[in-house]
Amino acid sequence: MTRPVGLSDLPIWRRLQPVVSTILVATVIGIPLWLVVVTAGKSQGEALSPDLSLPSQWHLLDNLRQVWTDADVPVAFFGSLLVVLPTVAGVLTFGSMAAWVLARRATRLNAILYALGISGIILPPAVVTVVLLLRQLGLAGSAIGMIGVYMGIYISTVIFFVTGFVRTIPTALEEAAQIDGASPFTVFRKVVLPLLRPVLATATILICLYVWNDVFYAFFVIGGRLDTLPLNLFRVASAGLYLNNWHLIFAYVILMSLPLVVVFAVAQRKIISGITGGAVK
Numbered sequence: 082m083t084r085p086v087g088l089s090d091l092p093i094w095r096r097l098q099p100v101v102s103t104i105l106v107a108t109v110i111g112i113p114l115w116l117v118v119v120t121a122g123k124s125q126g127e128a129l130s131p132d133l134s135l136p137s138q139w140h141l142l143d144n145l146r147q148v149w150t151d152a153d154v155p156v157a158f159f160g161s162l163l164v165v166l167p168t169v170a171g172v173l174t175f176g177s178m179a180a181w182v183l184a185r186r187a188t189r190l191n192a193i194l195y196a197l198g199i200s201g202i203i204l205p206p207a208v209v210t211v212v213l214l215l216r217q218l219g220l221a222g223s224a225i226g227m228i229g230v231y232m233g234i235y236i237s238t239v240i241f242f243v244t245g246f247v248r249t250i251p252t253a254l255e256e257a258a259q260i261d262g263a264s265p266f267t268v269f270r271k272v273v274l275p276l277l278r279p280v281l282a283t284a285t286i287l288i289c290l291y292v293w294n295d296v297f298y299a300f301f302v303i304g305g306r307l308d309t310l311p312l313n314l315f316r317v318a319s320a321g322l323y324l325n326n327w328h329l330i331f332a333y334v335i336l337m338s339l340p341l342v343v344v345f346a347v348a349q350r351k352i353i354s355g356i357t358g359g360a361v362k
Contacts, residue, residue: 153313160307168288185247201237230302231295235288255272314334
């Protein structure tokens with residue numbers, strides 16, 4: 082009878098691999114996070130050369146309060162919400178509906194449509210063409226135009242995640258609802274959609290992260306007409322308002338990151354299940 086393989090029987094590099102991986106991840110994530118927090122808590126003189134040292138006296142709350150009032154953060158925060166919320170709702174709604182159809186109807190045409198649908202993950206949009214098209218439609222510089230751009234860019238992410246997840250759902254559930262007289266939309270809304278919560282939570286985190294921190298596309302589409310948090314930070318830093326005020330810049334970064342931290346804390350239990358249940362299927 083063979084003896085079970087224990088931890089002591091593994092090669093030394095196999096035993097140290099989890100420890101090394103943990104230390105590496107903690108270093109890569111922890112050092113930048115520590116730099117942001119300690120720099121945001123310093124005075125202007127101490128923050129001229131950002132480093133990992135602790136401040137002689139913490140000024141974090143004062144710096145956050147100053148940024149909140151002097152940089153018009155509430156206006157920029159409202160602008161970010163005005164773009165992010167409709168974008169996330171629209172992408173999740175239309176992307177999940179498209180993914181359900183593509184997953185359930187295995188035809189050659191749908192296979193081609195699926196390939197086109199997820200091509201946006203690797204094919205970057207042509208910014209100049211997008212701006213010119215928005216000008217022709219009269220949507221340049223508007224929140225609606227920006228929402229349309231984000232939806233076009235990130236709907237591929239939702240289709241990619243949700244299609245694999247839908248394929249793991251037994252079709253018998255949908256067939257039972259159809260026998261009871263449910264329409265296709267009712268089947269999707271009452272049977273399929275509740276089962277998609279884990280993968281939709283994952284997609285929500287990713288899309289919120291992309292859109293909330295985006296400054297590149299927003300600068301070309303709505304720059305100067307609607308303030309979002311990244312655009313506002315870029316504006317005040319470029320104007321010299323925060324010149325050599327690294328403590329205020331890092332305090333602004335903390336304020337801008339807090340909503341994402343809250344969203345992640347709420348949905349963290351479903352993120353891993355959504356990734357493993359959908360993307361790798």
